[in-house]
Amino acid sequence: MTAEIISVGTELLLGNILNTNAQFLSQELAALGITVQRQSTIGDNHDRLAEWVEAAKARADLLVFTGGLGPTADDLTKETVAACYGDSLTFDPEEWEKITSFFARMGRQTTPNNRKQAMVPVHGQKIPNAHGTAPGAWFEQEGRCAVLMPGVPAEMKAMWAEQVRPRLLARQNCTLHSLTLRVLGGESDIEYRVRGLLKNENPTAAIYCKTGESEIRITARAASDQDGAQMCRAYAKKFYDLLGDAVYDEDVPGLAHTVVHTLAARGLTLSTAESCTGGMIAQQLTGVPGASDVFGYGFVTYWEQAKARLLGVNPAVIERYNVVSGPVAAQMARGARAASGSDLAVAVTGLAGPGGGDAVRPVGTVYIAGAAGTSVFVEKFHYVRPDRENTRARAAHAALELALRLAQGKAPAGCYRIDAAACSDPAALAALDGALIL
């Protein structure tokens, strides 16, 4: 089965909004085993739209439209597509009742234009919209179909999930099951290692690159959800075999979620001490519902005096080793744990730029420390892309990665270990600094 995605709206052609609908629908159609051959965006112009739809209808089994279902004179999609599929529209009192009562609840009056939204296919079907006023529409002629959905992403996605995808699955007499692996590590490296698994017919597998990690989505089409789940699990094993414990979780939105869930499962608490990341780690942790079970204290210590006053970092250590150094990161982590009483703490100090930096500590240098039990682990990073936000985001991700290893009770790889009690000892700090400066 082949499809084309057609987005309708002059605001897209002007670049006023980003077309995220086309990506979403492409992913969903690919998962259904439907080949998307073209995406296109056209304006609200009757003649151009009609010509376009005729040509697309001749090429593809299914046309998926978003946008152009509003009440204004500009909104022409429904009547234009109806005509192309040999259908027409009729007024639907039930839809009109929904629209008028929605307006009444909002304390607003309907205008004659709103009646357009209550027009539904005569031969095709209307598609109920549980999240807005405009119903969608389904047209069909000689086995060729067109589906029309609203342009507002939230409404479109809901209509897709509740109404359109089930119809397509029923047509194909199958069900879909998905499994998402989240993988730590350099993106192009991960993609290279698993490239042989990314061109499969069923299950399909796709990789999406994120900061410091990748997402691998496996989707199986099967007669039952149970069969689909088994197929996904078997295919996931191939990824695990290649990637080992770089796969850190399944079916979560991101690393902060896994950190919070792991801490909760083990009854542990975490605190944060941030300099260059400036609150980014705390913000990601508190973005997870239920974070308050495991996270209570975050210190954003941007100034040296704040590091001293809130975290007990020794000003002489800053003076001696620089504020961007292993010894300072270690004292920050130790201090956050002490000030908050948490089981674990992570700390970040670094140089995000654009200014500052020298030969020893160029922009992009970041030290990350984690305190757990009697240990403090310290790690040095140097991010080469000289971009403030990118450096901060990667540093925050690395700190969460360290937090995860500590929460799992694993000794983090690639870190220098110093005894928590030795974090004030000049010789131990000198050794730490020497080990990480090289």
Added chain:
Amino acid sequence: MTAEIISVGTELLLGNILNTNAQFLSQELAALGITVQRQSTIGDNHDRLAEWVEAAKARADLLVFTGGLGPTADDLTKETVAACYGDSLTFDPEEWEKITSFFARMGRQTTPNNRKQAMVPVHGQKIPNAHGTAPGAWFEQEGRCAVLMPGVPAEMKAMWAEQVRPRLLARQNCTLHSLTLRVLGGESDIEYRVRGLLKNENPTAAIYCKTGESEIRITARAASDQDGAQMCRAYAKKFYDLLGDAVYDEDVPGLAHTVVHTLAARGLTLSTAESCTGGMIAQQLTGVPGASDVFGYGFVTYWEQAKARLLGVNPAVIERYNVVSGPVAAQMARGARAASGSDLAVAVTGLAGPGGGDAVRPVGTVYIAGAAGTSVFVEKFHYVRPDRENTRARAAHAALELALRLAQGKAPAGCYRIDAAACSDPAALAALDGALIL
């Protein structure tokens, strides 16, 4: 002049990447006075591509391509478009030299495929790529043009700004000047108020909605930059006349920048105390280069005991009024100022959900406080869309808005004022709570 944007790449049709290039180019072409009539995305398939280009060439004066310039057999755009414009390709030793030396610097070997990237138009022009290995191309036939750029957004944007836009400006014998206004307030409300100014030929004006604010971009085409600047300024005045001081700044990336710049200009410092926003305000402030001049301390006090220990919030006040309340917000702001010694402080406590909430404090209830001089200002918000991230983002934005008013030395509108010294006084706290609970 009319144009179509054609993105080439199977990875776009699979939804593996989001097409941000089309939006960027649509904005840029609109600013140049070029009407984009269609955007389309097609795969790396020779026959489909050729057919598509022939049809598009018949419709539009200019075709703008991104993607398909890589070294693999899949990358067909250049030869296909060349043929459609009656041109062909020839090997360019200078480009080949660039490619081989780039590979040598990376410690890698070129493959025979890489020679494809050194092929350039015979009659048209190559477009130098200062940020990657693949040169772009310009084809022309009977006044109809095609320009080919790489698909990687950073390379494409650089080639556009350095090479393609200047060519188009020279053709149109003009220059471009832009001015961006940043406007506080409800997005649809702002758009409604300025709608009469958004359909202008020159300067053009477009509105982009963001969390808690809008961006209005004014772009003038003129013979000189000076003329363009004057045209933009005159048109901006129309927006100022409609919007007044809702326009908070010009040509900055966002509110945090204006807050940092305003604080710096006035020699003031700010600290933050965050509960439900969990570090988001601090993270936005520290995202601004130079933030360390004005921001040193951020407290993420997610637990009640953290509010008490770090900010001196009275547990009895939490007990009496609830942790999500005006009295607690006021004590948090006062405490952050005291603990950090900053001139100003802002604090947020709220219920981002998804759980919790009752009739008095439903999910989405947020209290924001700002401390300055002898005053603490407190404001209550209720965000109706029940989405954790959206509630947090809007609360952080509202706190920055309050910080801006305090930094400007303005009494913030819509706030309840309490004397800083009265923040421990039971009667004053009761009055504050009563005023904001209603």
